[in-house]
Amino acid sequence: MNYEVNRIKELCRERGWSQYRLAKEMGESNGRVNTMLKGKSVPSNATLRRVCMAFNITLSAFYATDGIMVTLTEDQNKMLRDYSILDSYKRELAAAYIQGLADASRKPENET
Known part of the structure; x- marks a missing residue:
């Protein structure tokens, strides 16, 4: 499984979000998010931007390796x-x- 998928799963766990909640926040179908989270497809840049918007983080925060993530109001x-x-x-x-x-x-x- 790739880094992006693992990171998305980590962010969902941190927030207590279900796959359904992520799909809803992204404006994607649950099936499409399911396919991505199972590693059957690699998230595109556009998808990653929607993921970041759903989590209210920047793309750089998504890829942050220092373990510090800031959620902005x-x-x-x-x-x-x-x-x-x-x-x-x-x-x-x-x-x-x-x-x-x-x-x-x-x-x-x-x-x-």
């Missing part, structure tokens, strides 16, 4: 999507602004 995903369309100058501004907000949030109340 919808708000966090929106922030990243918005950030990704900015040019480099605006990204620097956004990062500086967010850092300033975070630094201000970390200060004890008597220092503000």
Whole structure:
């Protein structure tokens, strides 16, 4: 069985998802997901993207080998999507602004 199929099974186990739930979240037929999970077909790039969308992870998180997987909220995903369309100058501004907000949030109340 290939890495991708094993990783998909691992993600399902971590979340307590059934094969049916995965198929539903992916918008795929249960039969197609069953064929993939039995190793009878190799997931295409498009299928892997749908898997990642279902699990709310990035493709890089899918392939992460450090064992750390971060699941982002919808708000966090929106922030990243918005950030990704900015040019480099605006990204620097956004990062500086967010850092300033975070630094201000970390200060004890008597220092503000």
